[in-house]
Amino acid sequence: MGKKEKDTNATAPGLSRRSLVGGAVMAAGLVAFGGATVAFGGEIESLRPPGGQDADRFWGACIRCDRCRAACQLTAIGVEGLTPGIIGARLPLMDFREGYCDMCNGEYRCIAACPTGALTTFDPYVDKIGMAVVNEDECQLFGISGTCNAPCIDACTWDALALDGHGRLVVDEERCNGCGACEYVCPTSAYRNYDASNRRGINVEVWHG
Amino acid sequence: MAKAKTTGKTVQSPKPSKKEGRSKVSRVRRYVPGIVFALLLIGLVTGVGSGTLCSVGYESIAAVCPLGALESLFGAGTFVARALIILVVAAVVVLLVGKAFCSWVCPIPPLDRFLSGKKRREADKAARTEAAQHVSTRLTGCASCAGCQDSTGGEGVKNTGASTGTDANGFAMAEGSSPKKRRFAKVDGRHVVLGGSLVSAAVCGFPVFCLICPVGLTFATAIALYRLVGFNEPTLDLIVFPLIIVAELTLLRKWCHRFCPISALMALLANFNKATRPKIDPNLCLRKDGTPCTVCATVCPEFIDPAGDLGNRALAECTRCGQCAEACPTDAIRFTKKGLTRGNR
Ligand code: SF4
Ligand code: SF4
Ligand code: SF4
Ligand code: SF4
Numbered sequence A: 001m002g003k004k005e006k007d008t009n010a011t012a013p014g015l016s017r018r019s020l021v022g023g024a025v026m027a028a029g030l031v032a033f034g035g036a037t038v039a040f041g042g043e044i045e046s047l048r049p050p051g052g053q054d055a056d057r058f059w060g061a062c063i064r065c066d067r068c069r070a071a072c073q074l075t076a077i078g079v080e081g082l083t084p085g086i087i088g089a090r091l092p093l094m095d096f097r098e099g100y101c102d103m104c105n106g107e108y109r110c111i112a113a114c115p116t117g118a119l120t121t122f123d124p125y126v127d128k129i130g131m132a133v134v135n136e137d138e139c140q141l142f143g144i145s146g147t148c149n150a151p152c153i154d155a156c157t158w159d160a161l162a163l164d165g166h167g168r169l170v171v172d173e174e175r176c177n178g179c180g181a182c183e184y185v186c187p188t189s190a191y192r193n194y195d196a197s198n199r200r201g202i203n204v205e206v207w208h209g
Numbered sequence B: 001m002a003k004a005k006t007t008g009k010t011v012q013s014p015k016p017s018k019k020e021g022r023s024k025v026s027r028v029r030r031y032v033p034g035i036v037f038a039l040l041l042i043g044l045v046t047g048v049g050s051g052t053l054c055s056v057g058y059e060s061i062a063a064v065c066p067l068g069a070l071e072s073l074f075g076a077g078t079f080v081a082r083a084l085i086i087l088v089v090a091a092v093v094v095l096l097v098g099k100a101f102c103s104w105v106c107p108i109p110p111l112d113r114f115l116s117g118k119k120r121r122e123a124d125k126a127a128r129t130e131a132a133q134h135v136s137t138r139l140t141g142c143a144s145c146a147g148c149q150d151s152t153g154g155e156g157v158k159n160t161g162a163s164t165g166t167d168a169n170g171f172a173m174a175e176g177s178s179p180k181k182r183r184f185a186k187v188d189g190r191h192v193v194l195g196g197s198l199v200s201a202a203v204c205g206f207p208v209f210c211l212i213c214p215v216g217l218t219f220a221t222a223i224a225l226y227r228l229v230g231f232n233e234p235t236l237d238l239i240v241f242p243l244i245i246v247a248e249l250t251l252l253r254k255w256c257h258r259f260c261p262i263s264a265l266m267a268l269l270a271n272f273n274k275a276t277r278p279k280i281d282p283n284l285c286l287r288k289d290g291t292p293c294t295v296c297a298t299v300c301p302e303f304i305d306p307a308g309d310l311g312n313r314a315l316a317e318c319t320r321c322g323q324c325a326e327a328c329p330t331d332a333i334r335f336t337k338k339g340l341t342r343g344n345r
């Protein structure tokens, strides 16, 4: 408290020096903090909105402004929480439980909204948000009683899903661009039953090309 | 949210009976940050997608926090035409209205007032009064007081005092009529933090300051709350983000004056703003006939002396809060040339 008393003395000649020292401490703290978050844990791998696949560019440019999330009319974009590490806090990520990406029929509202160039152009025939991966434990086509009418196959507008000769779901990795429509419609774990695996029969995973 | 009405108590001017045409700027302003915040929240929830103060706009037309844009250029290490264009627009805005963002838009000052106790508000008031006493000393040029020389050393006040337009009696008079040498805003801790923000972005490869920016975190908290209610998405963010903000505003006292790199960036450009700075009508200001009036300097939360720029901080730091204009007993302070009496425009 004694310190506070002194602080009120804003006119003291020492103030500017103290202010400089305080600033320097914070500036050094920023570098140390940034360095530490990169060193421990590093960049968090999550599915990023279309055009955010170049990790260096995305991480370097994104200012966590929330515009892309707000721009998505299908609520496909969510917010990264603190839990995986503070470095990723507030970054946008794809959340295919709440919505999926229809590429805005080519309009890409998220990319248009991004003010920093963290999201750049996206070609759905070349680039991939991620890759759909069938989870054989969860997909009901793989159970003994294959009861699913496979809404994922109908949902995929990119013709990337099909049944093989044994009635099992397969993904065409060429065609899939990770739009998430399949994961979104998959009825498994649909009601957020956290005690189960919380995985769906088909999930879009990070893709490294 | 914005408990802006608390400011009312800090104005301790001799309240004259309300005159016609007296500046209402200050009173209107108090509600503006709250309104802006509320509007942005509505945009956020309804999916209009207006954005946050980090970047706000409609679809692809958006303003962006100039610090964020710079960090992003440093972080990505690439030339992003869009960020650059937006930076230029932000710079033009600051050139036009100075640091008005700080008292008209930023949610931090109202939050800070909300968090500060009575004791701190009184301490702030005492600090303002003391700063005004220094103005008074500089005005009257008290020879016996060594404090003046000391406290102004290195701040450039002394030599501005000399170059300030002085009237026949030798009393300092600001702006308005006489051309005067520009007094630049002091480089202080904020600028060091600004440097640190850019260096850390370049070194670490991502905008580090954005992670702890109280302005961004205020919105992040609101977004986390919205995700909790709207998407049943409980997160740690809801506890940690407010804690960071509270720590910054209470442990690091005077965040705005001592640390905020956004303010530092705006102050650099605001040095070149003149159009909307407070202007003194020399026909009305009491200093014209030697009264060492410091009412305006006493109320200014930025430690500025609007009437003669003899304050501890330069006029470039003005946030256009309007409190000086409201407090002035002769209504001599205007923000545009139009308001000045004939012949002084
Ligand atoms: S392209 Fe459109 S649908 Fe897809 S994530 Fe972006 S805003 Fe949402
Ligand atoms: S709009 Fe761009 S800068 Fe803003 S959060 Fe999304 S990716 Fe990041
Ligand atoms: S398989 Fe799934 S993620 Fe891949 S394109 Fe089809 S619907 Fe989209
Ligand atoms: S100094 Fe920074 S935190 Fe304070 S009002 Fe200005 S922009 Fe906001």
Ligand code: SF4
Binding pocket: B278, B299, B300, B301, B302, B303, B304, B305, B306, B317, B318, B319, B320, B321, B322, B323, B324, B325
């Ligand atoms: S000079 Fe001070 S009191 Fe007057 S408008 Fe500027 S910041 Fe407010």
